[in-house]
Structures are given as structure tokens and as C-alpha cells.
Amino acid sequence: MQHSAELNISDIRMLMESYGEDVWNYAYVITRNSHTADDIAQDVFIKAYQNVSFFRGEASIKTWLLKITRNTALSYLKRAFLRRVVLIGGRSPGDGLNGTMSSPSAESEYLKREEADELxxxxLKLPGKFRDPLVLSVHLQLTIEEISGITGLSPGTVKSRIYRAKKKVAARWEGANDDE
Structure with missing residues (x-):
């Protein structure tokens, strides 16, 4: 495919055949969910079609598609992260305090949800350089090495940013709860 300001159906088909598996695999690595990776891969090719005029040819088409994949997947995670993840002690709703499953009351469930939303x-107020590694670590439970590979940061930098992000959130959280 030649660099042009337009893509036709056969160009899109060729891109999907050539790079679809790489795009899907990268989306899966970031999201760890095959259904989400399917949706993201589809969105990537739609975005490529809609934004081909912004492709400057400074990088390969594969690199451009993988950059779109990363941005699309991280945007998805940020939205999904707000809805589902609870940081406090690594617990999820429904976990008993002693590690056994219990049926929480509607009130306790509501309070947990409110607390998680506030947290x-x-x-979300953290700068991206701290927020993104924390999201990848806590939400996706990726290893330091995996986060390093995705972000291009050294493993030491990833560890440091996750640690600092947790400290910042904890300090803000404690400060906000001291006011109550």
C-alpha cells in the first residue's frame, strides 16, 4: 500500500490481513480480555481509515497502527478502570474481611462503591506518568517487565512510578478522609 490521503476497501482489507493479528495481540496484551481486544482491533482499523490523512509516513504503517492500538486500549482502560477496580487492599466487592465470601448488605455495597469512586x-488526578503504570499494574496485574515493554520505560522507572503513585493516592485519600 502506498502512502496516500485515502484508503479504499481493498487497502483496509490488506491492512487487516497484514497487521490485524499484531494489532489484536497488542490490544490483548494491554487489556487481557479477548472480547475487548476484538473491539479495540476493530476500532483501530476504523480510526486508521478515518485518520489516514494524518499519517505522515515518518514511521512504518505497522508502527502507526500499533500506536493507535496503544492509545485506543489505554483510553478504554481508563474508562473501564473507573467502573470496576477497587484499590483498597486488593479486595473486590463481596470479599469478606476474613477472606471468606459473604453476602454484603445493600448499604455496605453502596458504601464500598462510593469509596471506590472517590478513590x-x-x-485520575495523578499525572499520566504515574497514573498509567498504576493502572497497568493494579487493574491488569501486569508484571513490571510487561509494563516496561508497553510504556518503553525502564523496569526501575516503572517500579518507582507505581510506588510514588500509590503514595500520592494514599496521602490524598487520607487527607480527604481526615476532613470528615
């Missing part, structure tokens, strides 16, 4: 508001 994630603090996470």
Missing part, C-alpha cells in the same frame, strides 16, 4: 477520582 478513583484521586487516581
Amino acid at each position: 478513583w477520582q484521586e487516581v
Whole structure:
């Protein structure tokens, strides 16, 4: 395919055949969910079609598609992260305090959800350089090496940013709760 300001159906088909597996695999690595990777891969090719005029040819088409994949997947995670993840002690709703499953009351479930929402508001206030590694670590449970590979940061930098992000969130969280 030649660099042009337009893509036709056969160009899109060729891109999907040539790079579809790489795009899907990268989306899966970031999201760890095959259904989400399917949706993201589809979105990537739609975005490529809609934004081909912005492709400057400075990088390969594969690199451009993988950059779109990363941005699309991270945007998805940020939205999904707010809805689902609870940082406090690594617990999820429904976990008993002693590690056994229990049936929480509607009130306790509501309070947990409210607390999680407030906590994630603090996470979202973090600068991206701290927020992104924390999201990848806590939400996706990726290893330091995996996060390093995705972000291009050294493993030491990834560890440091996750640690600092947790400290910042904890300090803000404690400060906000001291006011109550």
C-alpha cells in the first residue's frame, strides 16, 4: 500500500490481513480480555481509515497502527478502570474481611462503591506518568517487565512510578478522609 490521503476497501482489507493479528495481540496484551481486544482491533482499523490523512509516513504503517492500538486500549482502560477496580487492599466487592465470601448488605455495597469512586477520582488526578503504570499494574496485574515493554520505560522507572503513585493516592485519600 502506498502512502496516500485515502484508503479504499481493498487497502483496509490488506491492512487487516497484514497487521490485524499484531494489532489484536497488542490490544490483548494491554487489556487481557479477548472480547475487548476484538473491539479495540476493530476500532483501530476504523480510526486508521478515518485518520489516514494524518499519517505522515515518518514511521512504518505497522508502527502507526500499533500506536493507535496503544492509545485506543489505554483510553478504554481508563474508562473501564473507573467502573470496576477497587484499590483498597486488593479486595473486590463481596470479599469478606476474613477472606471468606459473604453476602454484603445493600448499604455496605453502596458504601464500598462510593469509596471506590472517590478513590478513583484521586487516581485520575495523578499525572499520566504515574497514573498509567498504576493502572497497568493494579487493574491488569501486569508484571513490571510487561509494563516496561508497553510504556518503553525502564523496569526501575516503572517500579518507582507505581510506588510514588500509590503514595500520592494514599496521602490524598487520607487527607480527604481526615476532613470528615
